[in-house]
Amino acid sequence: MRYADDAEPVITLTSGPVNAYPDVLRGLSRTVLYDYDPAFQIFYEMVVEKAQKAMRLSTKPVILHGEPVLGLEAAAASLISPDDTVLNLASGVYGKGFGYWAKRYSPNLLEIETAYNEAIDPQAVRDMLKKHPEISVVAVCHHDTPSGTINPIDEIGAIVADHGAFLIVDAVSSFGGMKTHPEDCQAAVYITGPNKCLGAPPGLTMAGVSDRAWAKMKANAAAPRASMLSILDWEKAWSRDEPFPFTPSVAEMNGLDVALDLYLREGPEAVWARHALTAKATRAGLRAMGLDLWAASEAIASPTTTAVRTPEGVDEAELRRQVRARYGVVFSSGRGETLGKLTRIGHMGPTAQPIYALAALAALGGALNAMGSRADVGAAVTAAMSVIDADA
Amino acid sequence: MRYADDAEPVITLTSGPVNAYPDVLRGLSRTVLYDYDPAFQIFYEMVVEKAQKAMRLSTKPVILHGEPVLGLEAAAASLISPDDTVLNLASGVYGKGFGYWAKRYSPNLLEIETAYNEAIDPQAVRDMLKKHPEISVVAVCHHDTPSGTINPIDEIGAIVADHGAFLIVDAVSSFGGMKTHPEDCQAAVYITGPNKCLGAPPGLTMAGVSDRAWAKMKANAAAPRASMLSILDWEKAWSRDEPFPFTPSVAEMNGLDVALDLYLREGPEAVWARHALTAKATRAGLRAMGLDLWAASEAIASPTTTAVRTPEGVDEAELRRQVRARYGVVFSSGRGETLGKLTRIGHMGPTAQPIYALAALAALGGALNAMGSRADVGAAVTAAMSVIDADA
Amino acid sequence: MRYADDAEPVITLTSGPVNAYPDVLRGLSRTVLYDYDPAFQIFYEMVVEKAQKAMRLSTKPVILHGEPVLGLEAAAASLISPDDTVLNLASGVYGKGFGYWAKRYSPNLLEIETAYNEAIDPQAVRDMLKKHPEISVVAVCHHDTPSGTINPIDEIGAIVADHGAFLIVDAVSSFGGMKTHPEDCQAAVYITGPNKCLGAPPGLTMAGVSDRAWAKMKANAAAPRASMLSILDWEKAWSRDEPFPFTPSVAEMNGLDVALDLYLREGPEAVWARHALTAKATRAGLRAMGLDLWAASEAIASPTTTAVRTPEGVDEAELRRQVRARYGVVFSSGRGETLGKLTRIGHMGPTAQPIYALAALAALGGALNAMGSRADVGAAVTAAMSVIDADA
Amino acid sequence: MRYADDAEPVITLTSGPVNAYPDVLRGLSRTVLYDYDPAFQIFYEMVVEKAQKAMRLSTKPVILHGEPVLGLEAAAASLISPDDTVLNLASGVYGKGFGYWAKRYSPNLLEIETAYNEAIDPQAVRDMLKKHPEISVVAVCHHDTPSGTINPIDEIGAIVADHGAFLIVDAVSSFGGMKTHPEDCQAAVYITGPNKCLGAPPGLTMAGVSDRAWAKMKANAAAPRASMLSILDWEKAWSRDEPFPFTPSVAEMNGLDVALDLYLREGPEAVWARHALTAKATRAGLRAMGLDLWAASEAIASPTTTAVRTPEGVDEAELRRQVRARYGVVFSSGRGETLGKLTRIGHMGPTAQPIYALAALAALGGALNAMGSRADVGAAVTAAMSVIDADA
Known part of the structure; x- marks a missing residue:
């Protein structure tokens, strides 16, 4: 045959x-509530709380209503300002790719690049930061999916934190499938989504944003506002008492809710x-x-x-x-x-x-x-x- | 009680x-296929063809993977260049709102504004175009939802076409619920979505783009590329033989497929x-x-x-x-x-x-x-x- | 139109x-487990426990795998033996109909019949029982659905209990929609199902069976065994450690589980x-x-x-x-x-x-x-x- | 782990x-229609027609609303009368088991039994029929599931037809998974169901009944009527213009509809x-x-x-x-x-x-x-x- x-x-x-998990597929077929119905606003806040628990965050994560490339583009656009110097760690196609977005928002781009079957050496990061004290943002892809390789982001994160720079982490295809959380690697912005290891369909971004990153984004005049690319617009959207910048993807939220339940329940x-x-x-x-x-x-x-x-x-x-x-x-x-x-x-x-x-x-x-x-x-x-x- | x-x-x-229609809810729970699986690529092309039929288009519509505000922002960003003069027709909150996006991409913005319980008078458009021959883009909201009022877009479209300008139409909450199609109003870019009268959840944009609009967007150096805001990236994505710029929202496509079937089958x-x-x-x-x-x-x-x-x-x-x-x-x-x-x-x-x-x-x-x-x-x-x- | x-x-x-409730519809689409999989056996016992709670029973109810007419026919076949004298209370088409089944299992049938827009008078029952001390089984339809009328089964039940007879109650279309429970009316066998007020599809019977009724059925040599009509076969089937007489309706059980959750959660x-x-x-x-x-x-x-x-x-x-x-x-x-x-x-x-x-x-x-x-x-x-x- | x-x-x-197939699971969650709604009556007739096509029958099959043990018990009860002589072919636990039901309806039971890892030899059937010209009903299990063995029912069916007896076939776990149809084996009553090779949940019987078998059942005074065990009650129920003897299992019919579509579409x-x-x-x-x-x-x-x-x-x-x-x-x-x-x-x-x-x-x-x-x-x-x- x-x-x-x-x-x-x-x-x-x-x-x-x-x-998706069968339970998640069924979750996607729940009633589509009006986004301003109080039942939906209460539900939305509850889902964000579950995401917070799964991501082991001390603050509320942000849900963006597009698959994680939206989150990554939004992170670059929101966090990086023209006077930043960005160090991009490229150990694969996705890590390398983030550099192009970074470059769009600041002309000052440095890179450490490895062969695409190897991982970033934390010592190289330490050396580069020492050499370039002006580096203010570091970007790293945790699991460079096109290579199936893992970078040591917790170790890198500690080095970046010592330096005082902001770390942007692409953990899209690692979170939920191995031990990694935004605060473990001291990320400023940590992007992941439901469509990989959480077993839900593509269509949403889950982003951990540190308090310091919120402050930097707010200070960044170029950070998108009133835009699909905005993270800032969604800062308070988790709250049942706040409006949404635009209509959230109700069905995807229904699916995410189930995916988070499954993840937390299985352990x-x-x-x-x-x-x-x-x-x-x-x-x-x-x-x-x-x-x-x-x-x-x-x-x-x-x-x-x-x-x-x-x-x-x-x-x-x-x-x-x-x-x-x-x-x-x-x-x-x-x-x-x-x-x-x-x-x-x-x-x-x-x-x-x-x-x-x-x-x-x-x-x-x-x-x-x-x-x-x-x-x-x-x-x-x-x-x-x-x-x-x-x-x- | x-x-x-x-x-x-x-x-x-x-x-x-x-x-959503019960059938659409069930459609959302279909198997999530890998986006590069040939079965999905064939399916995606087929859904775009159904959308084309529903929108009565002579060319393939574009599906963008965010709710229609993405489509509207992307339309402004893609079509409007800094040397355009935009006429925004504001008969309500949404029509007025589009002007802010238009202004972001060109400093040259003119507006016709009515009371928010009235409709745009086509004669006023004709007069304005006569007075401002430099107008190259006109934007109109068909159904200004916050007012529940309808603008005569087919008539306005004919006037704009005579003038030779590009018409951007927000038909998000009218398409599927009344007689309106991109080519009826000679739209350059016509934005709608599945989450209003098609009875599907929010999460996608359906956009009709005229050949002339494609040419203008391609010529627009400022039009987003390699971005969530890009329309250009998706020009060929409907084809089973072309890659997707990023992962499409598989579950939403599953729902849209059913919604289009229902619409076409009922008539x-x-x-x-x-x-x-x-x-x-x-x-x-x-x-x-x-x-x-x-x-x-x-x-x-x-x-x-x-x-x-x-x-x-x-x-x-x-x-x-x-x-x-x-x-x-x-x-x-x-x-x-x-x-x-x-x-x-x-x-x-x-x-x-x-x-x-x-x-x-x-x-x-x-x-x-x-x-x-x-x-x-x-x-x-x-x-x-x-x-x-x-x-x- | x-x-x-x-x-x-x-x-x-x-x-x-x-x-059905939307949640129940989704429940019906859960994974179909193998009936002898331990996960299903545990689930089955749990659903029976929820049914017990909903029916406010002190013993485990029986789930039969056909819509409630199966339960009613099985109740007649199992409880009534040829030496019983049955009093059938007929205040409508369904109540009257039960008499035909009763007659099949015992030749001794008495009836109280009212106009089909009236209810049974408890005093008439008391009188009849007094006049016919040989009556051993009484049957009553709580809500005679074809008439939309309610019989006072709790009061009748007390009279029947005084007399020492066995009460068979058809509560198919009342249970879950009003206050009625097997032990409230001292029923020997109380038949209901998920497909009326519980908002689930037809396909199952829920039966409350008193200890005394179990004993009578066991003593009844004519009670069906190794048969679709058997209640006895299912006595222990609720237990995760016992086999099923035949394959239970897995999807219907999945739906019932949700329906019971909804009922108990709403209150x-x-x-x-x-x-x-x-x-x-x-x-x-x-x-x-x-x-x-x-x-x-x-x-x-x-x-x-x-x-x-x-x-x-x-x-x-x-x-x-x-x-x-x-x-x-x-x-x-x-x-x-x-x-x-x-x-x-x-x-x-x-x-x-x-x-x-x-x-x-x-x-x-x-x-x-x-x-x-x-x-x-x-x-x-x-x-x-x-x-x-x-x-x- | x-x-x-x-x-x-x-x-x-x-x-x-x-x-069940994912599509069937989704089918189970379709709207539960009222059984007397014309939309449901039309649907029911259409599903029976699909079952007829799948079973390659020249007459309408019967859907019984319980899993196939109901069908088998009902077949025994309906077809076998006390003056029949039944030959039961027992090559396994299920084949043997049918003999107990047969015995319930006629005292005249003959059996051919093989080791439970072997199949019935058609020659043995021919010999037995020759020796016992009084044999009027033959029963055979096609796939004796507890043994995983297949009996040559088409060959046996030809022999039984020559003899003029009625053949009852249990094809529950073979139909849909291999070439077998009621008329291929000249069955009087052929019982199967959706819950094995059709990939739907347990809860229904599909029965092929020959014209000659209908006549015999009608002539059988002991055949169940007004009973869950009745086949006769359902003779005309497939027709949109006829009432149902009792409420059919709406959700199971929804699932069966999809299962039949899948089977016929795949081929x-x-x-x-x-x-x-x-x-x-x-x-x-x-x-x-x-x-x-x-x-x-x-x-x-x-x-x-x-x-x-x-x-x-x-x-x-x-x-x-x-x-x-x-x-x-x-x-x-x-x-x-x-x-x-x-x-x-x-x-x-x-x-x-x-x-x-x-x-x-x-x-x-x-x-x-x-x-x-x-x-x-x-x-x-x-x-x-x-x-x-x-x-x-």
């Missing part, structure tokens, strides 16, 4: 969007553990199949996405086409510079379950074999099972 | 968001007819109850929202509180300049059914009586029934 | 099935109050319109269904057709002997809201006027509003 | 109920093919792991359930507990005589996808290893992949 392009696949194991530590175990089993299986991880070391490999280097001579797009057509399984490609060089197997939210590591390995190995590579699927599954069973 | 603030009301009769003319009849019955009832319409004349009263002038001595906020607490019915207040002066009864999507006019009239009248006014609910309902029955 | 037969109506105001007294108020407002409106209630007195008129006598010369089926075609409102007809003689307006679960009384009155009056009767809709709505406002 | 008993498992691979042959391939891959994997199929030969192994013999010394209940606790995967046990002797892996509806065969094999093998058996999971997965790839 063959899975047709226009039919839903069987299992989506991408680096997001992933399918963050338990959620992180199944992300970590699924990724670990996947990595063990890939190695046993003779494949190489993209990440330079296991230590920086993401628990929410496993990037595997495309074997010599294999057409990566064709590989994913075969995986989908033969087994109904969907993986992600690379992006930008990593496109064609790696395939990404996501472990996010509902798919962060070890049993899916086995399905992923079998599907990947089967497609490689079909394309003339030699992949020992049996060895891969056995290795992955060992990891899973060691944890059981 | 009393309906509590934190419990869902019984019937939401607002000017949006309104509750636009039938949908408009029930909006019109519900509004007409409501107006008849209000007059019979001795209340005044906000709109200066019946001819410009919206078929999708009926604004009723607050009787002398009545606290409008308290009136809506009573309506909700006593009967579980929710109306909208005015906005900005109309706040406190009128109450709005929405007739949109699933609530555009004449039987709801009766519920609205009873609830409004009951609350007025409870507050010491004298409203003859019996007369109101009888008058509304006459309108409905005359149509049956 | 006209509502087509094959399109969903706008408001269903029937005596059941009524549309039974509050739920009953809105049923009572809606019915009272409806009755006031009908009288003001010059129509006659079917029930001989207001005291026995049901709070969950209002039956209105068809005016002289009106074709009742045509009346309901007009109501639906003109206003999109659906009422119930009579059944059997009451068919054609009355129309029933339901107030059950989500439709037990006073605002719907106004819609019902307007629609009924409008249709009567259209058919040439004279119904003063204005007076009806005014009278209903007075009732509602007196309570507010 | 460990999956808790009270949390939903990750993948349910049972022999039913299985989780029955395609659906059967993925059931067959999943089972074949599972069998290959089990054998490669050194395990024994329960079925005596591959030829009679079911495409919808694979039963694997419990290895010597393994506690089967503990095995399934380990599978669930370690991997979140749920299998079925045996039933009755097969309980403890085998484990069943279901391939039904949404789980009939080859990728789930791999998950099943890995989970089963992993649990066996954890319990001290030696199962080569790698070999199992490799063997299963070969089967899948041979088909691709």
Whole structure:
């Protein structure tokens, strides 16, 4: 049999969007309330409180009504003023990309760049800050999704805090799938969203904003106001007594509410553990199949996405086409510079379950074999099972 | 009995968001596909084609992934360049508001302003264009929702076309509830969304963009690119073979798909007819109850929202509180300049059914009586029934 | 406009099935678990416990997996043995109907029958029991739905208990909409279901069974076993440690779970109050319109269904057709002997809201006027509003 | 990690109920219409027509409103009269079980019984019919689910037809997952349901009834009438112009409607093919792991359930507990005589996808290893992949 392009696949194991938890899907179909109905205003405040709890914040997070690229663009636009000097830490396509936004708001951009399969070295940050005391904003991508690699943001955050600069963190595809919170890394603005490890659909940003960052944004005459790009507009919007700058995405809030309930009820530590175990089993299986991880070391490999280097001579797009057509399984490609060089197997939210590591390995190995590579699927599954069973 | 603030009301009769059609709510809970899955890309193209059919466009409309204020801001940012002279037609709070955005992108702003219970006179537009041949962009709000009044955009559009200027139309709360389409009014950019008369939740913009407008935006160096505010980024995104600038709101697209199916299946003319009849019955009832319409004349009263002038001595906020607490019915207040002066009864999507006019009239009248006014609910309902029955 | 037969109506105001609460509809779409999965067995026990709480029982109720006619037939088959003498109390079509089932299981059937717009007189029961000491089983329908009338089952139950007989109660369309519980009326077997006042779909029976009734059923060799008609098979099925006699209706249980949560969370007294108020407002409106209630007195008129006598010369089926075609409102007809003689307006679960009384009155009056009767809709709505406002 | 008993498992691979298709789950949450609303009556007739098409019947099938054990009991009660001689073909627990019902309705019961891992030999049926010309009813279970074995019902049906007897077929867990239809096997009454291979929840029976069977049931004075057990009551209920004997299960009909659409749209042959391939891959994997199929030969192994013999010394209940606790995967046990002797892996509806065969094999093998058996999971997965790839 063959899975047709226009039919839903069987299992989506991408680096997001992933399918939402069934409970979240049902949440999306709740009654759409009028945004100024008191029941909705009370609900909105309650959801923000749940997000605050999940993000372990001492202040209210901001919900922006667009997927996290809105949050990232809004963060750049709001926090960075023309007299800032920005240090952008680029260890991958997304980290690198933030520099272009930063540049739009300040001409003074410095960068530390690593190979896209490596992580930022905190010592390099320390050195750069020492060398450039004028640096006032540092930006870092926690999980550079197109590479499946993790930067040590808590350590970097401590260095940035020592220096007195503002840290912008892109934690879109890490938050909810591993231990990371805005205040752990002392972020000024910390951007994440429901559509990765929380298992909800794309359409919202969750942003942690420190008190100091609020003050800087307010002082920034260029920070967007009365705009879709504004963070400032939403400062008080969480309160049941305050108006919304524009109509919030009611259905997405309904979904987020459920996603936060699920996360808090299962227990963050338990959620992180199944992300970590699924990724670990996947990595063990890939190695046993003779494949190489993209990440330079296991230590920086993401628990929410496993990037595997495309074997010599294999057409990566064709590989994913075969995986989908033969087994109904969907993986992600690379992006930008990593496109064609790696395939990404996501472990996010509902798919962060070890049993899916086995399905992923079998599907990947089967497609490689079909394309003339030699992949020992049996060895891969056995290795992955060992990891899973060691944890059981 | 009393309906509590934190419990869902019984019937939401607002000017949006309104509750979605039950089928749309279920659509929102469809599987969240990966945006680069071929099944999703095929689906996305198909939804855009349905939107094209509903909007009666000869070119593909653009879906932007934020509620229509995004579309309006993006239209201003994309179409207006600093050397444009913009004529803003302000017959209400929303029309007036657009001028602030226009001003952000060009210093050259002219306005025609009417009382907020009247409509723009096409002759005034013709005169202004004659007097200011430099006018290159005209902006008009079709249904100025905070007033419940309708501007004659098809007539205005013809005048603007004659002049050779670009017309930006805000048809957010009229499209889908009455006969209006981008090409009927010769719009350059025509902004609407699923969250009013299509009976879907807020979270998306549907934009009709003329070929000439695409050319102008492309020529506009200041038009947003690589931004949430960009329209240009999405020009080709409808195609199954093109990438998305960022992750689209998958669940909202699922809902929009159903909303468009419902609209096209029921038949636009039938949908408009029930909006019109519900509004007409409501107006008849209000007059019979001795209340005044906000709109200066019946001819410009919206078929999708009926604004009723607050009787002398009545606290409008308290009136809506009573309506909700006593009967579980929710109306909208005015906005900005109309706040406190009128109450709005929405007739949109699933609530555009004449039987709801009766519920609205009873609830409004009951609350007025409870507050010491004298409203003859019996007369109101009888008058509304006459309108409905005359149509049956 | 006209509502087509094959399109969903706008408001269903029937005596059941009524549309389910939105939350219940969403509950129906929960994951279908394997019935022997421990998660389902734990869930099933928990739902039974919620049902026990809602029914205010000191023992576990039984869930049967068919709509309440299954429960009633099973009660007759299980409790009545050939040597029983059954007294059937028939004040309407449903009460009368139970006698046919009773007769199937015992030849000894006595009946007290009243006009179908009156209630059973407890004194008549007392007299009959005195005259026939051999009566061992008494059957009564609490709310004889086709008449919209209520029998005084708590009073009757006390008399039956004094006599030492077993009481079978059909409380299908009263439980959840007014104060009634199995132990309040000392029922041996008390049958109800989720598809009336609990606002869930038809497909399940909830049965309260007294310890004495369990003993009688066990002693009854003719009681069904290994059968769809068996109650005995399900005695222990509520326990997470016991097998199910056959596969339970998983989706219906998911819906019931939500319906019970809603009922318990809103508070039974509050739920009953809105049923009572809606019915009272409806009755006031009908009288003001010059129509006659079917029930001989207001005291026995049901709070969950209002039956209105068809005016002289009106074709009742045509009346309901007009109501639906003109206003999109659906009422119930009579059944059997009451068919054609009355129309029933339901107030059950989500439709037990006073605002719907106004819609019902307007629609009924409008249709009567259209058919040439004279119904003063204005007076009806005014009278209903007075009732509602007196309570507010 | 460990999956808790009270949390939903990750993948349910049972022999039913299985989780419903996501589209079916959403279907279950459609508006609950009043059963006498014309929109519902039209819908009901349309669903019956879809069922007729799926069952490839020349007459309308009957929907009974309880899961298929109702259908089987009703078939026995309706078709078998005391003067019938029934031949029951018992090749498993369910086939054997039907004999007890048959005996309830006629004292004249003959049986052919095989070992519970074998199928009925058509020649044995031919011989028995020759020897007992008085046999008037033959009953056979197509897929004896507790054994995972398939009987050759089309061949048996031809023999029974030659003899002139009535054939009752239990096709509950085969229909929809392999090629089988009532008229293919010349069934008098053919019972199936939506809750196995159609991927809908339990709660309905679909029954094909031949014209000759209708005549026999009508002539059978003992056939249930005015009863939950009646088939006769429902003869005309499919028609939009006929009343229902009692309230149908509206939500289940909504789900069935979607399930039938999915089945017909995907194409029955395609659906059967993925059931067959999943089972074949599972069998290959089990054998490669050194395990024994329960079925005596591959030829009679079911495409919808694979039963694997419990290895010597393994506690089967503990095995399934380990599978669930370690991997979140749920299998079925045996039933009755097969309980403890085998484990069943279901391939039904949404789980009939080859990728789930791999998950099943890995989970089963992993649990066996954890319990001290030696199962080569790698070999199992490799063997299963070969089967899948041979088909691709």
